Amino acid sequence: MTNYLIKGAKPYGGEAADIFLKDGRIASIGEHLRVPGADVIDAAGLVALPGLVDLHTHLREPGREDAETVETGSRAAALGGFTAVHAMANTDPVADTAGVVEQVWRLGQQAGLVDVVPVGAVTVGLKGERLAELGAMADSAARVRVFSDDGMCVSDPALMRRALEYVKAFDGVVAQHAEEPRLTVGAQMHEGDRSARLGLAGWPAAAEEAIIARDVLLAGHVGARLHVCHVSTAGSVELLRWAKARGVQVTAEVTPHHLLLTDACAEGYDPVFKVNPPLRTAEDVAALRAGLADGTIDAVATDHAPHAVEDKESEWAAARPGMLGLEQALSVVVETMVETGLLDWAGVADRMSVRPAVIGRLTEQGRPLAPGEPANLLLLDPSTRATVDPAALASRSRNSPYAGRELPGRVVATFLRGVPTVLDGKAQK
Amino acid sequence: MKRHLLEAADLDRADATLVLDTAAQIDAALAGREVKKLPTLRGRTVVNLFFEDSTRTRISFELAAKRLSADVINFSAKGSSVSKGESLKDTALTLEAMGSDAIVVRHHASGAPHRLASWVKGSVVNAGDGTHEHPTQALLDAYTIRQRLGRLEGVRVALVGDVLHSRVARSNVGLLHTLGAEVTVVAPPTLVPVGVGSWPVEVSYDLDAVLPKADVVMMLRVQAERMTASFFPSAREYSRRYGLDARRMATLPDDAIVMHPGPMNRGMEIAAEVADSVRSTIVEQVGNGVSVRMAVLYLLLGGRSE
Numbered sequence: 001m002t003n004y005l006i007k008g009a010k011p012y013g014g015e016a017a018d019i020f021l022k023d024g025r026i027a028s029i030g031e032h033l034r035v036p037g038a039d040v041i042d043a044a045g046l047v048a049l050p051g052l053v054d055l056h057t058h059l060r061e062p063g064r065e066d067a068e069t070v071e072t073g074s075r076a077a078a079l080g081g082f083t084a085v086h087a088m089a090n091t092d093p094v095a096d097t098a099g100v101v102e103q104v105w106r107l108g109q110q111a112g113l114v115d116v117v118p119v120g121a122v123t124v125g126l127k128g129e130r131l132a133e134l135g136a137m138a139d140s141a142a143r144v145r146v147f148s149d150d151g152m153c154v155s156d157p158a159l160m161r162r163a164l165e166y167v168k169a170f171d172g173v174v175a176q177h178a179e180e181p182r183l184t185v186g187a188q189m190h191e192g193d194r195s196a197r198l199g200l201a202g203w204p205a206a207a208e209e210a211i212i213a214r215d216v217l218l219a220g221h222v223g224a225r226l227h228v229c230h231v232s233t234a235g236s237v238e239l240l241r242w243a244k245a246r247g248v249q250v251t252a253e254v255t256p257h258h259l260l261l262t263d264a265c266a267e268g269y270d271p272v273f274k275v276n277p278p279l280r281t282a283e284d285v286a287a288l289r290a291g292l293a294d295g296t297i298d299a300v301a302t303d304h305a306p307h308a309v310e311d312k313e314s315e316w317a318a319a320r321p322g323m324l325g326l327e328q329a330l331s332v333v334v335e336t337m338v339e340t341g342l343l344d345w346a347g348v349a350d351r352m353s354v355r356p357a358v359i360g361r362l363t364e365q366g367r368p369l370a371p372g373e374p375a376n377l378l379l380l381d382p383s384t385r386a387t388v389d390p391a392a393l394a395s396r397s398r399n400s401p402y403a404g405r406e407l408p409g410r411v412v413a414t415f416l417r418g419v420p421t422v423l424d425g426k427a428q429k
Numbered sequence: 430m431k432r433h434l435l436e437a438a439d440l441d442r443a444d445a446t447l448v449l450d451t452a453a454q455i456d457a458a459l460a461g462r463e464v465k466k467l468p469t470l471r472g473r474t475v476v477n478l479f480f481e482d483s484t485r486t487r488i489s490f491e492l493a494a495k496r497l498s499a500d501v502i503n504f505s506a507k508g509s510s511v512s513k514g515e516s517l518k519d520t521a522l523t524l525e526a527m528g529s530d531a532i533v534v535r536h537h538a539s540g541a542p543h544r545l546a547s548w549v550k551g552s553v554v555n556a557g558d559g560t561h562e563h564p565t566q567a568l569l570d571a572y573t574i575r576q577r578l579g580r581l582e583g584v585r586v587a588l589v590g591d592v593l594h595s596r597v598a599r600s601n602v603g604l605l606h607t608l609g610a611e612v613t614v615v616a617p618p619t620l621v622p623v624g625v626g627s628w629p630v631e632v633s634y635d636l637d638a639v640l641p642k643a644d645v646v647m648m649l650r651v652q653a654e655r656m657t658a659s660f661f662p663s664a665r666e667y668s669r670r671y672g673l674d675a676r677r678m679a680t681l682p683d684d685a686i687v688m689h690p691g692p693m694n695r696g697m698e699i700a701a702e703v704a705d706s707v708r709s710t711i712v713e714q715v716g717n718g719v720s721v722r723m724a725v726l727y728l729l730l731g732g733r734s735e
């Protein structure tokens with residue numbers, strides 16, 4: 001295989017250095033490396049970070065290949081600097097058996113752009129009635145460790161308790177979409193001043209917080225790992241802080257869109273801004289940023305949710321919830337966390353690569369930029385700003401909430417085990 | 430005037446007053462005439478696009494457009510192939526291609542008229558969208574109040590009932606505030622939206638305390654189905670606590686009026702003897718609806734008298 005010598009990149013934004021990638025690993029890092037025969041990449045001014053790991057991606061295959069496929073989603077991920085993505089289970093058929101998770105895993109291998117790590121459903125058909133064969137999925141070729149009914153909340157407390165306990169046998173984790181369903185019947189947007197005026201049924205913060213409060217108590221009681229998906233409220237951050245202080249093994253993620261956008265986006269009723277959980281208030285955004293900065297929130301996860309045009313170009317209530325995220329995730333984090341001084345580049349690496357890999361129990365991802373480690377990394381030009389054009393995205397869908405918005409940072413290159421998946425900002429396959 | 434009338438906030442005080450004054454002029458021009466028709470919108474096409482049944486509102490708009498000599502197309506989307514959300518845009522573009530100058534839209538989803546307005550070049554008039562707004566209802570209510578009481582500034586209005594789900598309430602809160610009236614919403618706490626604190630209104634849970642200080646009582650329709658979702662325990666209890674009966678009506682100031690946007694649930698939010706009393710403006714509201722809608726179409730389509 002081709003070996004690469006990356007010249008003058010700044011690992012974690014620090015001093016410029018050369019990085020030599022050989023046989024899928026980082027062979028050496030140092031000044032003025034000379035490696036005859038290696039392809040040289042000029043990376044002057046670029047920040048080098050470990051390849052990003054997404055805990056929450058919807059790739060839509062099988063079932064909605066018109067919105068996204070494993071291949072198109074993988075390409076979007078690579079362009080966003082990701083080297084691994086967790087593919088959510090709410091496909092059609094649902095990823096609730098070893099057969100389906102192995103299918104998704106193989107499609108990821110074939111695409112070869114990122115490691116596609118299937119998430120297994122907690123319950124059969126996401127119905128919240130009985131456990132899926134979690135052990136079979138864990139033992140399959142896909143080696144599932146993250147289980148989630150995402151899109152649906154495991155709202156039955158007894159079932160949730162059993163799921164938390166059961167996955168301990170293979171060091172799994174239940175990733176909960178925290179939404180008390182009885183409190184969100186017909187809900188369309190964050191319940192508050194704006195929903196009152198816009199006449200859209202409210203999704204109260206308490207519906208998320210009530211489930212998180214319950215689940216951290218359950219996880220503490222049975223000594224199991226819990227992961228909370230797409231935390232969206234200030235109250236949720238407080239509950240997580242409290243639970244972590246008590247020693248509960250809880251981790252949490254926040255999406256890029258919840259770090260940047262507020263419920264003000266619902267003005268005008270453009271369903272591209274309809275998402276679940278909904279966009280919240282500016283106070284919530286500030287609390288989420290602070291929680292991510294101090295580590296209460298462990299990870300940024302995209303909740304990349306492609307939707308076909310007809311599922312978004314409609315009136316608000318008829319539209320499906322969700323928005324694209326993979327290709328702009330890092331840019332949004334640069335804008336909301338780096339340029340604001342809340343996180344340095346090592347912090348970005350920690351929240352977008354290291355910790356999500358640990359939560360997903362991926363041993364060859366989220367590793368430091370150091371000799372001997374797997375050559376999963378990205379090169380970012382932090383000085384460029386560009387306006388997002390949905391038509392130019394690699395995703396098969398166009399529902400980007402950032403359309404027309406100028407964001408900082410451009411992923412110039414991504415390497416997966418030493419192989420460039422992106423060079424000069426272009427996908428390599 | 431803006432190009433569209435989507436919500437009460439599209440009208441500033443001058444615009445709202447202009448609509449009411451124009452409606453008054455139209456009323457005066459037509460008074461006593463045998464043929465109630467003006468030639469101002471001849472050659473223009475108004476489409477009534479109704480995704481939800483509302484015969485009274487549709488007829489009111491239809492009459493308004495016809496009295497202005499516009500061509501009217503009634504397009505009932507309910508139950509047809511276009512009743513699915515995905516085709517709202519296609520429907521809008523089709524109607525525009527047929528040469529519609531204005532689309533009057535009633536839709537079960539809040540914000541549907543906003544979406545429509547982003548796709549078409551002509552004017553869009555919101556004839557009621559989900560639980561959002563119904564601005565021409567608020568205009569006709571304001572017109573009726575001004576006609577009866579002679580003013581809007583400082584008028585004390587009690588808006589009573591299912592404020593949470595009411596587009597009439599949202600439009601009236603906005604428009605009446607713009608026009609200087611003082612609004613108190615009265616409802617059980619379950620039927621007041623979280624976030625009402627940002628509205629320019631007082632909130633009361635006690636109808637009996639509000640009535641002696643009200644110049645206008647506007648009763649909102651309350652659907653008995655709300656009871657199954659525990660918004661209140663029973664129709665009887667609702668009626669007892671928030672219904673307007675003769676005993677309660679007697680506590681109103683002498684000149685106070687009673688309004689209802691219709692259709693009424695007699696015996697639920699309003700007693701029959703109240704609906705039929707001299708204080709009631711319910712029949713006038715219907716007639717005023719046509720005049721106000723004529724004024725809106727006239728002003729939006731820039732019609733000129735010949």
Ligand SMILES: [Zn+2]
Nearest residue numbers: 150151177229
């Ligand atoms: Zn979710």
